[in-house]
Amino acid sequence: MIIGRALQGAAARSGGAGGGPSTRTLWHWRCECGAYSRGGDPFKADAEYNAQRHMWRKGVGHPMPEIYSTEEELA
Template identity: 75%
Template sequence: MEIPRWAARVTAAVVVGGALIIRRALQDAASRSDTEGSGPRKQTFWHWRCECGAHSRGGDPFKSDAEYNAQRHQWRKEKGHPMPEVYSTEEEVEW
């Protein structure tokens, strides 16, 4: 059974029309996000520091990652080494 020529044309028009609607919606969303809140935003980073003077080299976006890294520091040291303190900071980042 062959598809009529008009049906193929209608299907193609619907697909192209849907793609244009999606494209316009994405363009609108991008233009809104560019004008609203452009510039630096605050983001929370998690760090650890130990009584022995050791500390994290950079911030982690998740508290669980910083806790695991602090625990790894403790595991590398001798038995009885204190557990490092985990704390957060807010830093401005460009979006």
């Protein structure tokens, strides 16, 4: 009961409870070599880790990919 009220209050403050279209942030990476993330990660740390994995696979001297975010509208 208390948790439900807290969640309703949080949704009302964020505008997510029927106020209009809401969005979510997705994190991506892109590299100078032309590689890029194929989807989007909901957490920046996940995108950073995936970018590091790309860099590690390519070997010594490969640049760290750029991390960026996009907004996606929820239906």
